[in-house]
Amino acid sequence: MESNYLDELNERQREAVLYNDGPSLVIAGAGSGKTRVLTYKIAYLLAQGYDPWNILALTFTNKAAREMKERIARQVGERARYLWMGTFHSIFSRILRTESQPIGFSPNFTIYDSADSKSLLKSIIKEMQLDDKVYKPGMVQSRISQAKNRLILPDAYASDGSIYRSDVEAKVPAMRDIYRRYWERCRQSDAMDFDDLLVYTYILFKSYPDICQKYAGQFHYVLVDEYQDTNYAQHSIVLQLTSERRRVCVVGDDAQSIYSFRGANIDNILKFTQLYKDARLFKLEQNYRSTQTIVCAANSLIAKNSEQIRKEVFSEKSVGEPIQVFNAYSDVEEGDIVANKIAQLRRKEGYAYSDMAVLYRTNAQSRIFEEALRKRALPYKIYGGLSFYQRKEIKDVISYFRLAVNPNDEEAFKRVLNYPARGIGDTTLNKLIDAANQNNVSLWKVLSEPLAFGLSINKGTHAKLQGFRELIEGFIQNAHEKDAYELGGLIVRQSGIMNEIYQDRTPENLSRQENIEELINGMHDFCATRQEEGNEHVMLTDYLSEVSLLTDQDSDKEGDAEKITLMTIHSAKGLEFKNVFVVGLEENLFPSSLSMNSYRELEEERRLFYVAITRAEEHCYLSFAKSRFKYGKMEFSNPSRFLKDIDVRYLSVPQAVSSSSPQVNTMPERPKMVVCQPVVARKFTKVSTVASRPAISTASVNGLQVGQVIEHERFGIGEVLKVDGAGDNCKATVKFRHAGEKQLLLKFARFKVIG
DNA sequence: CCGATACGCATTTTT
DNA sequence: TGCGTATCGG
Numbered sequence: 001m002e003s004n005y006l007d008e009l010n011e012r013q014r015e016a017v018l019y020n021d022g023p024s025l026v027i028a029g030a031g032s033g034k035t036r037v038l039t040y041k042i043a044y045l046l047a048q049g050y051d052p053w054n055i056l057a058l059t060f061t062n063k064a065a066r067e068m069k070e071r072i073a074r075q076v077g078e079r080a081r082y083l084w085m086g087t088f089h090s091i092f093s094r095i096l097r098t099e100s101q102p103i104g105f106s107p108n109f110t111i112y113d114s115a116d117s118k119s120l121l122k123s124i125i126k127e128m129q130l131d132d133k134v135y136k137p138g139m140v141q142s143r144i145s146q147a148k149n150r151l152i153l154p155d156a157y158a159s160d161g162s163i164y165r166s167d168v169e170a171k172v173p174a175m176r177d178i179y180r181r182y183w184e185r186c187r188q189s190d191a192m193d194f195d196d197l198l199v200y201t202y203i204l205f206k207s208y209p210d211i212c213q214k215y216a217g218q219f220h221y222v223l224v225d226e227y228q229d230t231n232y233a234q235h236s237i238v239l240q241l242t243s244e245r246r247r248v249c250v251v252g253d254d255a256q257s258i259y260s261f262r263g264a265n266i267d268n269i270l271k272f273t274q275l276y277k278d279a280r281l282f283k284l285e286q287n288y289r290s291t292q293t294i295v296c297a298a299n300s301l302i303a304k305n306s307e308q309i310r311k312e313v314f315s316e317k318s319v320g321e322p323i324q325v326f327n328a329y330s331d332v333e334e335g336d337i338v339a340n341k342i343a344q345l346r347r348k349e350g351y352a353y354s355d356m357a358v359l360y361r362t363n364a365q366s367r368i369f370e371e372a373l374r375k376r377a378l379p380y381k382i383y384g385g386l387s388f389y390q391r392k393e394i395k396d397v398i399s400y401f402r403l404a405v406n407p408n409d410e411e412a413f414k415r416v417l418n419y420p421a422r423g424i425g426d427t428t429l430n431k432l433i434d435a436a437n438q439n440n441v442s443l444w445k446v447l448s449e450p451l452a453f454g455l456s457i458n459k460g461t462h463a464k465l466q467g468f469r470e471l472i473e474g475f476i477q478n479a480h481e482k483d484a485y486e487l488g489g490l491i492v493r494q495s496g497i498m499n500e501i502y503q504d505r506t507p508e509n510l511s512r513q514e515n516i517e518e519l520i521n522g523m524h525d526f527c528a529t530r531q532e533e534g535n536e537h538v539m540l541t542d543y544l545s546e547v548s549l550l551t552d553q554d555s556d557k558e559g560d561a562e563k564i565t566l567m568t569i570h571s572a573k574g575l576e577f578k579n580v581f582v583v584g585l586e587e588n589l590f591p592s593s594l595s596m597n598s599y600r601e602l603e604e605e606r607r608l609f610y611v612a613i614t615r616a617e618e619h620c621y622l623s624f625a626k627s628r629f630k631y632g633k634m635e636f637s638n639p640s641r642f643l644k645d646i647d648v649r650y651l652s653v654p655q656a657v658s659s660s661s662p663q664v665n666t667m668p669e670r671p672k673m674v675v676c677q678p679v680v681a682r683k684f685t686k687v688s689t690v691a692s693r694p695a696i697s698t699a700s701v702n703g704l705q706v707g708q709v710i711e712h713e714r715f716g717i718g719e720v721l722k723v724d725g726a727g728d729n730c731k732a733t734v735k736f737r738h739a740g741e742k743q744l745l746l747k748f749a750r751f752k753v754i755g
Numbered sequence: 756c757c758g759a760t761a762c763g764c765a766t767t768t769t770t
Numbered sequence: 771t772g773c774g775t776a777t778c779g780g
Contacts, residue, residue, distance in 0.1 A: 061769045089770045113770090194770050229769075262768060362766055384768095418756085425756055549770065570767050608767080631765070632771035 005040055005075060009033075016249075016282040017041045020048070020221070023242070023276035025269065026251040029313035030298065030614035031289030031576065034251055038225060039068055041249065042083070043075040045221055052082035054220040056241070059087055060229055062550065064574065068225075081533075084219065088234050089194060090549050092201040096192070097545065099211055103200055108405045108541045110191040111548040115390065116411040117141060117182075117193040123414075124181050127437065130174055140172070144179050148195035149231040149263030151202055154180040188442050189410040198233040205240045216241050227252030227272070231263035239275065246276065254309050255302050258570060258608045260600070266307060285313050287614075289576050291320025293650050294620050298613045300647035305603045322652040323613070323620045325643070331628035335372030338581050338623060342564060343376060345579055345619070353379055355578035357565040359612050365584045366566050368628075373564060383567035387551055393501065393512040394519055398547070400491045404475035405541045408442035420500040423464050431455060444472075471495065484543040485527045488520050569612040580616035582609070585624040586637040609642045704732055709755035717754070 006014055013033055016026045017040050028034035038057070045055060059065040065086045073080035084091060097107045112120070121144075122137045147157050157163055158176040167175040186192060192200060205212035222242050224230065227250040230238070242248040250272055257266045273279050287295045295315040302308065326341075328334035338358060345351045358369050363384040373380045388394060396419055399412035407413070418424045435446045435453045446453045447469050450462065457465070471494065478487050492498055501512050523543055530538040565577065613620055624639045704710075708720045718736030 059769090064769080087770065111770095114768090197770080226769085259768075261766085262770090364765085421756075423756080427756095551770070568767065571769080573769080629771075 005043065009036070009040060010286055012282060012284050012286070013037050013040075016284070017044050019280055019282070020045065020247065020249075023246050023272075023279040024249045024282060025227075025272055025276075025279050026249065026282045026284065027269075027309055027311060028251055028253050028284040029287060029311055030253065030256060030611070031287040031295075032284035032313065033286075033288055034225075034253070034284065035064075035068060035071070037284065038223060038251055039071040039075065042068075042072050042223065046076050046079060050220060052079045053084065054218060055083050055085075055223070056091070056219040056221070057083060057085040057223045057225070058091060058234075058238075059085070059225045061574075062087055062090070064225060065090075087549065088230075088237075089197050090546075092197045092237070093192075093545060093549065095215065096197065096200055096204065099204055099208075102208055102211070103204055104187065105192070105200075106190050106406065108190075110189065110402050110406045110409040110412070111197070111545070112186065112191050112193040112411060113389075113548065114141070114194070115395075116191075117186075119411055119414075120185060121178070121182060123433070124178055124185065127433070128174065128178065128181070130178075135172055135174070135178070140175065140178055143167075143172075143175060144182060145195050146263055147179065148199050149233050151199065151233050151236060153199070153203075154183045184440075185410065188408065188436075188440070190406050190408045190442075191410070195233070198231075198237065202233055202237050202240070205237065212240055216244055220245065221247045221249075223248070224250040225252075228254050228257035228266060228269055229259045229262075229264045230268050231265060232268070233263075235265075235268045235271065248276075254307075255305075255311075255607055256573065256611050258573070258604060258611055260604055269309070283311050285311050287313050287315040288317075289617050290315055290614060291317050291618060293320040293322055294613060294616050297323050297620075297646050297650035298610050300650065301606060301613070301642065301645045302610045304645045305606055307600075307603055321619060322650055323622060323646070325651055325653045326621060326623035327639075327654050328623060328625045329627060331368045331625045332372075334583060334623050334625040334628075335368040338369060338583060338621070339372035339376050339378060341581070341621065342373070342378060342579075351578060353562050353564045356581070357567065357572065357575075357577040357579070357615065358581045358583055359567060359569045359572050359615065360582075360584045361569060361608075362584075363568055369566060369583065378564060379562060380564040380566055383565070383571055388515070388518075389547065389550065391512075391515055393497075393515055397488075397492060397495075397497060397516055397519060398544075400472075400475065400495050400497070401488065401540055401544055403472050404479045404487065404491065405544055407444040407472055407476060410443055413443045416495070417468060420496040422468065422496075424461065424468065428457060428461050428465070431457060479540050483527055483538050484540045485520070485523045485538075487540050488523045488543075492516060492520065569608055572615050573611055576615055576617055578617045579619040579621070580612070581621045581623065582612045583623045585622055585640040585643060586628070587640050606642055606645065609640075704753070708753055710734065710753050 006017070009017060010033075013036065016024065016037050020041075026034070026037060028037065042055060042057060046052060057065075057068065059068065069080055069083065069085050072083065072085075086094075093111065096103070096105070097109070100107045100109060118137050118141050121140050122132065125132050125135045125137060125140065147163075152160070152163070154176070157179050164173070164176065167173055186196065205215070219241055222238065224238055229252070238248065238250070250269075252269055254266055254269055257264060260266070273281070290298075292315045295313055299313055326334065326337045328337055342353075342356050345356065346353065358366075358380075360366060360369075366382055366384070370380065370382065389398070396416060399409075399415040402409045402412040403416065414429065417429060432443050432446050432455065435450075435455045436443050439446070439453050441453065446455060447465055450457070450465070474494070475487070475491055478490060482490065497516070501509050501516070503509070526543055526546070527538040530542065535542075569582070622643065624637075624643075626638075627634055627636050629635070704720060704723055706720050706723060710718060710720060718734040720732055720734050722733040
């Protein structure tokens with residue numbers, strides 16, 4: 001049994017798995033079987049007599065944790081269930097909920113997502129009467145996040161001269177005050193943001209050595225995946241937990257460090273070896289994923305970076321074909337080339353759609369490829385965009401849940417105080433906030449004892465506020481008695497959200513209803529699973545603590561089986577596809593003055609490109625467009641400088657891209673489109689309307705009727721469900737075969753009626 | 756307090 | 771260009 005899986009490893013991998021006498025660092029090149037090493041190592045530890053609850057394995061995504069757990073379960077069965085395996089954030093939140101008391105939180109503390117913390121910062125900036133044009137909430141948020149990632153607390157932040165100087169230089173001297181206020185407000189609300197989960201874990205272990213001892217004692221072996229993506233806070237906690245026992249293995253690849261903007265620090269890998277001087281270093285250099293050409297091309301690119309741990313990744317797979325570079329004239333043509341190539345790969349070489357991925361730098365770049373694929377009726381799925389849990393109706397419902405568990409939660413409170421509308425407006429809310437700030441208490445406390453906190457409001461408002469208080473109090477009562485699923489349904493009904501949304505059946509409302517139903521169904525599944533695992537009562541708080549750390553990257557939606565994947569390079573990390581298209585490789589994708597100013601960023605950009613290429617198993621295609629529309633204007637650009645960093649021997653280039661790229665200084669002549677005939681679109685200019693009845697007059701050439709089938713230039717073929725509005729505001733709701741339901745503003749829509 | 760219009764701002768983002 | 775937020779008027 002034991003030798004059986006060790007045989008499946010190469011020599012390097014086996015060494016890394018078997019060495020467990022002290023700290024170790026595994027540098028795992030792209031596609032070198034990193035996850036395999038981690039899973040086998042854990043299986044090996046279990047076989048060696050470690051108990052699963054004594055092993056802590058930290059990952060960055062829920063998905064990675066889940067996959068690894070499944071793979072281990074295949075090796076060792078039931079015991080895998082008792083491993084401490086999860087994301088940094090989920091493991092630490094679990095610890096923090098158990099140990100919440102000493103750091104002054106309740107076990108039910110709320111986790112603010114970034115929208116919550118941004119909204120809190122916004123109101124703090126407003127209250128401090130600072131200009132939000134200067135103190136941009138997003139910027140303030142990222143500065144605070146950076147500080148937290150470096151474990152700099154408000155006091156240290158305020159007293160640090162160099163930080164203050166840099167804030168003054170950035171014209172934001174009040175940063176330290178905002179930070180302190182933000183920090184206090186979160187505590188007031190019994191809430192932590194994502195960074196706090198790390199910060200407070202660190203504080204907890206630092207201030208209470210006995211608690212640190214408890215966990216350091218429990219975790220006989222600690223493993224960390226994707227170590228190159230850890231920030232200083234995560235790195236420090238790993239040290240707190242392992243410095244005594246020194247049984248720790250971190251796995252990562254410095255060449256794939258692409259999250260520095262989130263505080264990830266490539267130096268952590270180097271720091272690790274400095275702090276654990278005796279750490280054994282293992283390098284996994286055999287790539288099992290890609291052809292030799294792809295591996296060599298990727299190597300030649302990354303060799304240009306100066307900050308790296310030297311390694312020579314190699315492949316013993318076939319040589320493979322050169323990486324093909326597509327040199328398109330326009331963005332539309334780029335889309336056409338890619339879509340045609342995909343169709344060809346499927347037709348001539350028998351690849352499945354799920355074997356192909358289109359990777360781009362930013363989500364905004366997806367559109368042109370969507371259109372090209374849709375035009376050819378090629379099925380695709382697109383990652384990114386608004387997550388399920390970010391949708392308005394879901395956030396509303398969850399806010400009620402959050403209040404039921406923690407009424408001090410300020411962001412949830414503000415969100416639903418007047419949703420559904422109950423006549424409590426901004427004026428009243430501001431009075432509440434003022435009173436709360438005056439007395440350093442939460443909004444809920446003010447609401448509970450308005451007189452004690454000197455809230456001056458009229459009788460009607462008072463009654464409305466008390467109505468809201470009673471509503472929430474009822475939920476709190478029920479939260480102790482009912483299980484999550486039951487309570488969820490009750491809250492959706494009693495809060496009035498149901499009424500609000502089931503009022504009319506506009507398409508938006510319909511989809512909201514579906515979303516809320518999906519959420520409630522999800523709660524049902526959650527309760528059922530937990531009950532199977534032996535938990536008798538699954539409380540709302542259990543559900544919330546899980547759901548607030550969930551992103552919908554985690555849930556694979558139905559029907560993703562046979563589809564082309566469109567996603568950003570960042571979210572493609574850890575995945576692999578037979579054929580990969582790396583698109584939109586222009587030089588001036590971003591204004592170079594804003595970003596790309598430091599050498600480090602340049603190197604990271606190269607690593608990003610490296611990650612993109614190494615997703616490919618068999619074919620890799622690179623493409624760029626010399627001209628594209630950006631913000632409605634035509635823009636011209638040269639191919640990315642990083643293209644030139646790849647050794648030409650591995651490229652198949654239509655023109656001289658690699659050695660001397662064509663300089664585009666003048667308008668290039670646009671060639672005739674040969675690849676694809678554009679859909680003939682007729683522009684709607686005038687729409688005649690019948691007064692008072694929101695419909696377009698019939699029969700005229702420009703008229704659009706319910707039931708008609710149209711072909712839209714971007715969305716393809718669809719059926720008209722509804723037409724309303726007048727004049728320039730005339731809108732049509734159309735259900736498209738591939739794009740779903742869309743609202744079209746007829747003034748701008750370009751389509752033709754085909755039936 | 757809600758709707759309609761006006762303005763301004765556009766990276767990547769595992770948690 | 772196209773969306774998300776700010777502001778004004780009913």
